[in-house]
Amino acid sequence: MTGEHLRIEVSNLTKRFGAVTAVEDLSFTVEQGMITGFLGPNGAGKTTTMRMIIGHVAPTSGTATIGGRRYGDIPCPSATVGAVFDAAAFHPRHSARDHLLVYAAMGGYPASRVAELLGLLGLAGAADRKTRGFSTGMRQRLNLATALLGDPRVLLLDEPGNGLDPEGMSWLRSFLRHLADEGRTILISSHALGEVQQIVDDVVVIRQGRLVASGRLSELAGSAPPVLVRSPDAAVLARTLMENPPEGVAAPRVEPVQPGELRVHGLDAPQIAELAAAHRLRVHGLVTENASLEQLFLDLTTSDLTVEERGSAR
Amino acid sequence: MRRLIKAEFRRLLATRMWLVTLLVAALLGGGLIGMMTIVGPENFDPPMPGLQTEAGVRSVLGMLGFTAFVPAAIGTLAVTSEYRYRTVNFTFLFAPHRWQVLTAKLVTYGVAGMLYGLVLTGTAAVAFFGAVAARGVSLGMPTGTVIELLARIAVAMVAYTVLGVGMGALIRNQTAALCVVIGYLYAGEMLLMMIPGINLVYPWLPGGATASLTDFTAVADAMSQQLSTDPVHLLSPVAGAMVLMGYTALASAAAVLRPMRRDIT
Numbered sequence: 001m002t003g004e005h006l007r008i009e010v011s012n013l014t015k016r017f018g019a020v021t022a023v024e025d026l027s028f029t030v031e032q033g034m035i036t037g038f039l040g041p042n043g044a045g046k047t048t049t050m051r052m053i054i055g056h057v058a059p060t061s062g063t064a065t066i067g068g069r070r071y072g073d074i075p076c077p078s079a080t081v082g083a084v085f086d087a088a089a090f091h092p093r094h095s096a097r098d099h100l101l102v103y104a105a106m107g108g109y110p111a112s113r114v115a116e117l118l119g120l121l122g123l124a125g126a127a128d129r130k131t132r133g134f135s136t137g138m139r140q141r142l143n144l145a146t147a148l149l150g151d152p153r154v155l156l157l158d159e160p161g162n163g164l165d166p167e168g169m170s171w172l173r174s175f176l177r178h179l180a181d182e183g184r185t186i187l188i189s190s191h192a193l194g195e196v197q198q199i200v201d202d203v204v205v206i207r208q209g210r211l212v213a214s215g216r217l218s219e220l221a222g223s224a225p226p227v228l229v230r231s232p233d234a235a236v237l238a239r240t241l242m243e244n245p246p247e248g249v250a251a252p253r254v255e256p257v258q259p260g261e262l263r264v265h266g267l268d269a270p271q272i273a274e275l276a277a278a279h280r281l282r283v284h285g286l287v288t289e290n291a292s293l294e295q296l297f298l299d300l301t302t303s304d305l306t307v308e309e310r311g312s313a314r
Numbered sequence: 315m316r317r318l319i320k321a322e323f324r325r326l327l328a329t330r331m332w333l334v335t336l337l338v339a340a341l342l343g344g345g346l347i348g349m350m351t352i353v354g355p356e357n358f359d360p361p362m363p364g365l366q367t368e369a370g371v372r373s374v375l376g377m378l379g380f381t382a383f384v385p386a387a388i389g390t391l392a393v394t395s396e397y398r399y400r401t402v403n404f405t406f407l408f409a410p411h412r413w414q415v416l417t418a419k420l421v422t423y424g425v426a427g428m429l430y431g432l433v434l435t436g437t438a439a440v441a442f443f444g445a446v447a448a449r450g451v452s453l454g455m456p457t458g459t460v461i462e463l464l465a466r467i468a469v470a471m472v473a474y475t476v477l478g479v480g481m482g483a484l485i486r487n488q489t490a491a492l493c494v495v496i497g498y499l500y501a502g503e504m505l506l507m508m509i510p511g512i513n514l515v516y517p518w519l520p521g522g523a524t525a526s527l528t529d530f531t532a533v534a535d536a537m538s539q540q541l542s543t544d545p546v547h548l549l550s551p552v553a554g555a556m557v558l559m560g561y562t563a564l565a566s567a568a569a570v571l572r573p574m575r576r577d578i579t
Binding site for chain 1: 329
């Protein structure tokens, strides 16, 4: 790995396949050393965008660079960028070792690197088996091993969790976190947000080929998640919270959920507890409802409904 | 480029296909020619000139030209299997300058085609001379000329392997590419010869050029006789070689240039 600054920059990228516009005027940046979730529903243009970054697909207009260079201009590119696209990209009659040796030869890496990766990815025991007999999890490990042959600092992973069982998913998460902790830049696409929510630092969300949102996940999720309050004095508490917000805080929005239960927007759990205590009202439970990325994703990527409209529809 | 060629050889040798292909070459070369020599062309149906004539020797050895679909198919598979099994993802990730990948394939499969040609003609030579000695026939062609003829056939096999690589690059779908390559070589040219007028183009087609290179006129003659058309005049062996080389160059150019801008989706 080199010490070069390796940020991925996508600028005004557009791709048309005939009459179909897959990606339109898309711009975003993936910062070095971060895991960035590249999110969007199926068909949003994630794969096309990632393939444009590594030159598999030629953009109709715009540019995509890694460390300021187009992929084809990077000297020894496999030592800088690794990428995984399809679930299985191996000859079915090749063994895992054969497959890795082909690409080690192509990249100029020693056979010892192949053995090292087979061990690191937990494939040592299956190294000489034909890949046609591999499970989805083993295929994904072999994909990752291939991408890591050149010890690249940038990784592009297109839906790596597809088809993995919970155990495989858990392994993938911890492996990717381990890779990111080594300072690698990782762009990971997904349509199933629960898969990446736990590991991503930043997100880029696209819909129909256009950018919908990008930035820190925590910022996008909003600063004040709602709080679910259980209280036998719910009605009085609702009025009290709305009429006596803490100093400098706007009046919260309180929605009754069911008898004895309220959802409070605009105050956090300690503020609600303090106010209830000050007014000698009983509180049996306070649960902060952390906005899930899944919900955010739905809000951002489903039709043209606003977050509020979706909220009231539920 | 050296790394890419090394990688292509690794890929080629990683399955047993190379061994099977060389066995096929030995079977077609040694087996087919040995059997035909023992039977003798004069006993074919319809009978052909015997081995004591030059035409007889040419008609037997020239049959090897019909096995060109084997190296052509191998060359085709070299490219189409990359798309079929999606290894192209990694290949163009490791080597983003696609012309280099295809050039490496052309070199690798050119060598593979040469080995195929050598095994095919080597085993054919052993079987042919062995059977001729066994039958005690006095050959209508000097030994040196027989060997030269076999060498020309070996060269044609290299050309067909490279042609296959080019066709694979043009038609990425494996089944479609194999159907076109094998179908054309096996039946396409024969069918074209049945069309009056078109048969005049035959000498310029790959099969016609191969027939010129190997002095194999038996099929063209039989065809024109059966169809009562004017005899097809093949090119000279050198001109045939030039035409075949032209097709090889076209296929190589297609192989190198076609994937340059094509999207991998």
